[in-house]
Amino acid sequence: MSITSVGIIGAGTMGNGIAQACATSGIQVVMVDISDAAFAKGIATVASSLERLIKKEKITPADRDAALARIKGSTSYEDLKSSQLVIEAATENYDLKVKILRQIDAIVPADVIIASNTSSISITKLAAITSRPDRFIGMHFFNPVPMMALVEIIRGLQTSDATHAAVQSMAKALGKTPVTVKNSPGFVVNRILVPMINEAFFVLYEGLATPEDIDAGMKLGCNQPIGPLALADMVGLDVCLAVMEVYLGEFGDSKYRPCPLLREMVAAGRLGRKTGRGVYQY
Numbered sequence: 001m002s003i004t005s006v007g008i009i010g011a012g013t014m015g016n017g018i019a020q021a022c023a024t025s026g027i028q029v030v031m032v033d034i035s036d037a038a039f040a041k042g043i044a045t046v047a048s049s050l051e052r053l054i055k056k057e058k059i060t061p062a063d064r065d066a067a068l069a070r071i072k073g074s075t076s077y078e079d080l081k082s083s084q085l086v087i088e089a090a091t092e093n094y095d096l097k098v099k100i101l102r103q104i105d106a107i108v109p110a111d112v113i114i115a116s117n118t119s120s121i122s123i124t125k126l127a128a129i130t131s132r133p134d135r136f137i138g139m140h141f142f143n144p145v146p147m148m149a150l151v152e153i154i155r156g157l158q159t160s161d162a163t164h165a166a167v168q169s170m171a172k173a174l175g176k177t178p179v180t181v182k183n184s185p186g187f188v189v190n191r192i193l194v195p196m197i198n199e200a201f202f203v204l205y206e207g208l209a210t211p212e213d214i215d216a217g218m219k220l221g222c223n224q225p226i227g228p229l230a231l232a233d234m235v236g237l238d239v240c241l242a243v244m245e246v247y248l249g250e251f252g253d254s255k256y257r258p259c260p261l262l263r264e265m266v267a268a269g270r271l272g273r274k275t276g277r278g279v280y281q282y
Helices: 013-023 036-055 061-069 094-107 123-127 161-173 189-205 211-222 228-235 237-251 260-267
Strands: 005-009 028-032 071-074 085-088 113-116 136-141 150-155 177-182
Touching: 005 013, 005 094, 013 028, 013 036, 013 061, 013 136, 028 036, 036 061, 036 071, 061 071, 085 094, 085 161, 094 113, 094 123, 113 161, 123 136, 136 161, 150 161, 161 177, 189 211, 189 228, 189 237, 189 260, 211 228, 228 237, 237 260
Parallel strands: 005 028, 005 085, 028 071, 085 113, 113 136, 150 177
Antiparallel strands: 136 150
């Protein structure tokens, strides 16, 4: 099965990034969000990203125009019916994802594959609320989607071999490198990464070093391209907190307790780049 049409729920950071990756690879995209304004903001982000690629001479203006023409905006789930794959890219909230997935499942034909871009929630559990658990899978893209090569392909207990093969091929068609992982909280990359970010917040919370020195230490001492606190701002502090809370709840191990400073900053609305302030000011 070759996937040539994709529906995406959510025009935010992850949704518009996935839309760009698909559209620049020749795939038709329907991007659904709650309002025309939300879609307009998402498509503007895509257009801006493509402009930067033109300046770097990685694509031509004709490539940009063709990619943008492949992305259709909508506020109706009905427009997903023509998609072969629908990717849910909503915020990392279980109840919200369940609500969205039930709506998708009720509308799209039975042969359509449904994927979640969740970074921590059980694919087996999400699959079970649909009528097609064998055609449900996790596709965990990484931010910024157009630049990051990795896609984690997460098989739930019910995911069929055919579904896995189709999604794996599609990821490769996007120019990505898919890695297949078993279903488990946080899967592989975030299982390692987010606790490291949380520990960096503990180091900051305990006053051991400044944010700048913590990030510089990890960049220069561990050869990381970006420090953990700057990365947290990019990912979103609310997302980091949500992931740690999933780990704590699922594993019941105190080593996954979120740092009090992380909780406090989220409560203050300092979520990182998307709000203009997190650990750093933007």
